[in-house]
Amino acid sequence: MIAVLGECVADAITDEQHAGDGGLALRVWAGGGPANTAVALSRLGTPARFLGRVSHDVFGTLFRDRLTASGVDLSACVTAEEPSTLAVAALDERGRADYTFYATGTADWQWTPQELDLARLGGSSCLHTGSIALVKGPGGEAVEEFARAAAARATVSIDPNVRPSLAAKDDYRVERWCSFADILRLSDDDLDFLLPGVPPEHACDTWHAAGARLVVVTRGAAGALVSVDGERATVAAPSVRVVDTVGAGDSFTAGLLHTLDAKGLLGGRLDGLDLETAVAAAEFAARVSALTCAVAGANPPWADQL
Template sequence: MIAVLGECVADGFTARPPAPPASPSGAPGGGAGEVALRVLPGGGPANTAVALARLGTHARFLGRLSGDVFGALFREHLSASGVDLSAAVAAEEPSTLAVASLDAHGQAAYTFYAGGTADWQWTSHELELSRLGQAGCLHTGSLALVRDPGRAAVEELVKAAAARATISIDPNVRPTLAARSDYQVTRWCEWADILKLSDDDLEFLLPGVPVERACDTWHAAGARLIVITKGAAGALISLDGARATVPAPSVRVVDTVGAGDSFTAGLLHDLETKGLLGGRLDGLDLAAAVQAAEFAARVSAMTCAVAGADPPWASQLAEPAPRL
């Protein structure tokens, strides 16, 4: 089992409805100036849990789920994908909302409405070690480790879990919600075994620093496996300083929403099926890490080929992804 700790976010995608006919006087119709909002369940950790479950891994989600309309949407989505919600917390606060705009390449930019929302209100008693059950791996990151008031409780749990489980972290930086100084990646690597981030994350965290030097810094701090995704350029895999690259499959991109989260899920799923999680990655070599990243790239590419964070099911992996 893999436990995933973090947020659910309501991803709102904007679209302007067709303009209604003008009135006989020539004035705009009643719908003028409106923006329609299509809301889908999202949030990096929740997306990762969904992708893991769809691939066939027992995924337990530790999240604070609101009782509002978005919280009901999250529960339905997670449960329908097979995610274990037995460790989720019923929260009184409202859900977090992110309004996304897509550029010509399907890349999303988000405006967050996150003040006082459910995802960040963790307390220590809500994050007792028993919530992990028999999980051999705990994945977290995104905003869970940087947003007050709950980040201290999250960090306490992750450090305690490191004594018995593989720890995976994805910073998934959000510059509009957290400062560079909030992302204590080097310190997190003291108890993380796997660090996955994007090249955009790297540029925000260590602007101008060559990727090899960044990897060496984080290896020295304690992380054994570092994976840096680079969009259409594939991914860099660094295991204790030994490095390799993995190409990205060529697909017809609808959008990139959830692609990084699906990559993380694919990586962890492959390592789990090979019995490599549950400790300090002692049995992992570079060849196995590359194979896991190749599988992850396939899962990520299939997510890019559909709208929103909609990762593939295991049965779909035998189907060819839509190509360019």
Template sequence: MIAVLGECVADGFAERREGELTLRVLPGGGPANTAAALARLGTRARFLGRLSGDVFGELFRERLAGVDLAYAVDAREPSTLAVASLDGDGKARYSFHAEGTADWQWTAAELAGPVLDGARCLHTGSLALVRPPGRDVVEAFAAAAAARVTVSVDPNVRPSLASREAYAVERWCAFTDVLRLSDDDLEFLRPGEPVERVCDEWHAAGARLVVVTKGADGALVSLDGARAEVPAPRVDVVDTVGAGDAFTAGLLHWLDQRGLLGGRLDGLDLEQVREAAAFAAEVAALTCTVAGADLPADRLPRVPSAG
């Protein structure tokens, strides 16, 4: 089982007409997207989130129907809303309504007890690791979890909600085994720096596997400094919402199917990483063929047997 800690966000897609603006709201939020995609791929997933009792919270629970919500928190605060506009390539730009919402109010008591029982991996990141007041609780929980499980982190940078300094990637690397981020994230965090040098610095800080996704240009994988490029499948893109989250789900699903999760990835080699990333790229591409962060259930790829 893979546990995922983080937020649910209501993604509102705007349609402008004279005198009015209509929002089509779909369930989103990077960690929730990853949990839902893991479950759809066939990996048992547990979501550690704070779910509001409002109408958006009902939408989130419906979307996470295949995910273990036994340790999700029933929150009194409202849900987070993100209003998205799409450019000509289907890439979203967001404006957030996130002050005082449920996702950032974590307390240590809410993450105590058997929340990781049965888990081989904890995936977290995104806004839950950078938004006060709960960010310190989430980081401390992830750091402690590293003694028990493989830890995966996706910074999922949102410059409108958190400063560059809030994304303490070097510090997170001390407890992170898998670090997945986009090329846009990398440019925001380390503008103008060569990706190879940044990867090597993050390896030195503790992260074994760094994956930089590059949209239609595929992904760069770096395992302890050994690197490879992985192409992306060509598809007809509806939008790219949730593609990175789906990539993470595909990557972790592949590693889980091969029995590589649960420790520090000691048995992992570069060829396996290349195969895992190719599978993940296929999962991400499928997500781009439909609206919103929704992995199509009728076309799911399968992890081939080892050997």
């Protein structure tokens, strides 16, 4: 089982076809990077446990229904009194989303150390976390300390999933996270924000030196760079007609972790991982991501679609 810790977000995407005179129509999807990853893992066939603070409001019901329908274990979730986080997105001509977040005082960021005891991991071989829950106060520090403690018993995977409108560059303490994380997956946009002007290969070496064994930088249609302890290769992205890219990176992470889990590599420090195996995992992850891009919203594929 893989545990995923982080936020649920209501993704409201502009719908020009149904907008009335002088109005704006929105279509709301259950989203949030970590929740998307948990859904994708479960749909691929890897048992997934979601650790989230899920509101009691109408969006919280939407989140629970989607996670449950995908087979995700919600027994480690907290039912929160605070409202859900809302993100309103406009899509550009390439299907990429530009988000405006409504996140002040919402449920996802209120974690306390008392809510994050290691018993919530159950028998998980891996903890995946990151995104806004790892950086936004007041709960970000509690999430980081939980992930650090989890490293004693599980592989740790992190996706920064940078959101400049919600957190500053200094809030993304990637080198510090790499001291306890085994896997770092980030996008080229994340890299440009975190280390502007730094070549991806040099960035990978920085994070390897800090402790991460596997670093993957996804580049959209250009594929991905895979680096294992400084040994590198590139992976092509499958050709697909893009509807939008919402959830594509989250699905890539799920495909990567699913494959590593199937090969029995999770549960420790990735001691048995070599570059060839990492590349095969990234190739599968790229297929999962491509199929997510081919449909509207963060709607990752099921195993039989692959």
